[in-house]
Amino acid sequence: MRHFDAEYLRETRRGMWADSREALADLALGECDRALDVGCGEGALTRVLREESAGTVVGCDRDARLLDGLDGPTVRGDAYRLPFVDGGVDLVACQALLINLSDPGRAVREFARVAADRVACVEPDNGAVGVESTVEAEPDLARRARERYLAGVGTDVALGSDAADVFREAGLSNVRTRRYEQTLVVEPPYSESEIEAIGRKASGAGLRERRGTMAGTEEALDSLRAEWREMGRDAADQLARGAYRREETVPFYVVVGEP
Ligand SMILES: C[S@@+](CC[C@H](N)C(=O)[O-])C[C@H]1O[C@@H](n2cnc3c(N)ncnc32)[C@H](O)[C@@H]1O
Secondary structure (H helix, E strand, C coil), rough: CCCCHHHHHHCCCCCCCCCCCHHHHHCHHCCEEEEEEECCCCCHHHHHHHHHHHCCCEEEEEHHHCCCCCCEEEEECCEEEEECCCCCEEEEEHHHHHHHHHCCHHHHHHHHHHHEEEEEEEEECHCCCCCEEEEHHHHHHHHHHHHHHHHHHHCCCCCCHHHHHHHHHHCEEEEEEEEEEEEEECCCCCHHHHHHHHHHHHHHHHHHHHHHHHCCCCCHHHHHHHHHHHHHHHHHHHHHHHHHCCEEEEEEEEEEEEC
């Protein structure tokens, strides 16, 4: 069971929903009196739902430490057994939760039990992430590391593009999908966390920590890590000269259905 810390979540959701919220239109947030954000983490989606809805938005997570840092109504709970009565809220939503669950269909069925009007998810397709970088080797290495991660992680982290099928199989009707692209740019002036992330690339620490979720022999992963460290050193050199730029695009799928 993977644990997330608030800083990591803030960094990976940086800029998300800041540019356009059109992809959330089918959630009909203006008509929502009571909504639930399951697997809310440090509240990246909860805050957006609260800004777009005049009603109450409750953040729900199984991790009490993440809920402690979140203002407004929260409840500790498990996506498979939500502490709500049938039809207890208008909308049940989640963001980047289903990709972390071993049985996403079971969670969606539970959402449909609790939602009176709509169920929604915002899930990435981590198999289709795009990387551009001023370090020539980085896009290909990022792709190879991602492929090993997709094969080794144990849950479907590319589920976003298939989330509509999961909704239909769970018995939801009128299922609609919209796409949203989150773009994460690293460029001067670099933030503290960006400088730290490049340092971790150069030392290979990031890949080492993800060893347990990456497929491949020890030898293959050692060789990938060696190439990765070299790429990280080039990135650190460019960073010192203010010449490093990296752009990552993550496709998210917003799926809405009716119970
Ligand atoms: C990748 S984070 C996403 C957090 C947030 N929704 C966001 O977009 O930043 C996944 C979250 O789901 C929570 N989570 C994982 N399994 C859960 C479960 N079975 N029930 C409730 N929350 C769960 C984790 O604690 C974590 O906060």
